[in-house]
Amino acid sequence: MRVLFIADPLQSFKIYKDTTFAMMQEAARRGHALSVAQARDLALEGGRIMVDATNLTLTGEQDPWYRLGDCYRQPLAGFNAVVMRKDPPFDLEYLYASQLFSLAEQQGSRVFTSGQALRDFNEKLAILQFPDLIAPTMVTCDIGRLHAFVNQHFDAIVKPLDGMGGDSIFRLRPDDANLNVILETITQRGARTVMIQRYIPEIRNGDKRVLVIDGKPVDYCLARIPKAGETRGNLAAGGRGEARELTARDREIAETVGPVLKRRGILLAGLDVIGDYLTEINVTSPTCFREIMDQTGLNVAGLYIDALERELAHH
Structure with missing residues (x-):
């Protein structure tokens, strides 16, 4: 089986804790052939989704942990599986990549996770499909509404919809001297939609x-x-x-x-x-x-x- 991993640059991996590396190791152990590319290596040419993919061998050592083979342009559909492992943020480039994946899937590619699912499941908003499982939550760009939520619940967490790794997550209370400036900053003065949830002390x-x-x-x-x-x-x-x-x-x-x-x-x-x-x-x-x-x-x-x-x- 030929498996293409679309990931961030390999030199950025911390292999002692990297999930993508753990997947690669397991796939290689089973004899699957590994290749690697970045999202920017995808292209549409002549109506087909192509990728500049590089053959990858794991050395079994700590440093260097990989050896790169030849890089050549080939149809994405030539791989048995394409595993999308690029880290967020889910920005416009990520969105464009997901749209290219959807075209590639029409041409026979198997992409995990599919382009459609990547678009449908915003990591913050997807929980709203399960209202019985979540704490009180509001999604808005309206600073007045955010204020009212903090006043109602006394202790809240506000976060952008496209962050990762804890970026720009604020805990808010009604008596916080910085409440106004935090809400203005995180919503870009009411221009950006955010999520606010009741703080969960657990x-x-x-x-x-x-x-x-x-x-x-x-x-x-x-x-x-x-x-x-x-x-x-x-x-x-x-x-x-x-x-x-x-x-x-x-x-x-x-x-x-x-x-x-x-x-x-x-x-x-x-x-x-x-x-x-x-x-x-x-x-x-x-x-x-x-x-x-x-x-x-x-x-x-x-x-x-x-x-x-x-x-x-x-x-």
């Missing part, structure tokens, strides 16, 4: 990343525990990751969302769960495989490649 026990592969929850989640004085559990914001078995509620959330993801062609998603509430559905480039694998011995990358092989066998 964040101190961890912002849990629950992985869903092929519609089913992985048995362990990664609780990302904020460092002292911090409201964000994101590992990128200095949080500590601790693998845990799913609680009954974690499983209930994942089993509610999972079939919808599967129906929409989303092979892998990372649900963010705080306390009893679903807070995000990450589909662009979910992480935390390696931490769960290292702490529990569960081969999460194996579960993912199993699912990929099953999908390809069906078609």
Whole structure:
């Protein structure tokens, strides 16, 4: 099987914790041929979606961990599977790539996650499809409405709709001296739509990343525990990751969302769960495989490649 990974530059990988690397390792171990490209290497030429792809060999060493072979332009449909692992933000370039994927899928490409699903499942807004699973939430660019929400709930989290890794997430209270300037800044004075949610105090026990592969929850989640004085559990914001078995509620959330993801062609998603509430559905480039694998011995990358092989066998 020929697998193309579309990812950020390889030199930026931290392989001791990189989920894409864990996927590559597992695919290579099974004898699949690996290639790599960036989203910018996609092009439409002569009516076909082409890609400048480079053959990739894993060395099994720490440094250098990869060896690059020849790079040549070829139809995207020439690969058995295209695995989209470019990190957010989901900006216009990401959107254009997803539209090229949709064209490529009409030409026979198998893209994971599909272009359509990438567009449909905004990582913040997707939770609104599951109103029974979420904390009180509002989406608006209206500063007055955001003020009213903070006054109603006394403690709130506001975030942009296109961030990642905890960027630009603010905790707000009615008596915060900076409340006005935070709301003006994050909404760009009412020009940008944001999400505001009631603050969930259980964040101190961890912002849990629950992985869903092929519609089913992985048995362990990664609780990302904020460092002292911090409201964000994101590992990128200095949080500590601790693998845990799913609680009954974690499983209930994942089993509610999972079939919808599967129906929409989303092979892998990372649900963010705080306390009893679903807070995000990450589909662009979910992480935390390696931490769960290292702490529990569960081969999460194996579960993912199993699912990929099953999908390809069906078609």
